[in-house]
Amino acid sequence: MQANFLPLDWYAKQAELQALLDITTPIPTLAERARIAQLEAELSASVADFKPGNGPLGDEWATVNLDRNGDGVVNQQDIDDYNADLLLIP
Numbered sequence: 480m481q482a483n484f485l486p487l488d489w490y491a492k493q494a495e496l497q498a499l500l501d502i503t504t505p506i507p508t509l510a511e512r513a514r515i516a517q518l519e520a521e522l523s524a525s526v527a528d529f530k531p532g533n534g535p536l537g538d539e540w541a542t543v544n545l546d547r548n549g550d551g552v553v554n555q556q557d558i559d560d561y562n563a564d565l566l567l568i569p
Contacts, residue, residue, distance in 0.1 A: 492525075496519065499514060499515050
């Protein structure tokens with residue numbers, strides 16, 4: 480199975496953009512307009528990078544074995560164990 484995931488900062492940028500759009504009505508300041516344009520460009524670039532077929536090349540792929548107990552089945556316990564391990568990462 481392969482999947483592309485948007486980086487976490489994409490969601491932060493999306494939230495910042497939405498907040499700017501919400502508070503700048505009706506007339507955004509020059510600084511707000513510049514930041515809105517910058518965020519829109521960064522978000523568009525991020526989305527373009529994550530369309531199918533635009534994945535990393537060679538050894539850049541990250542992989543994870545979700546079958547944590549090695550029984551050949553990925554079940555809820557495996558997912559819970561994986562999520563618990565993520566909480567241990569500093």
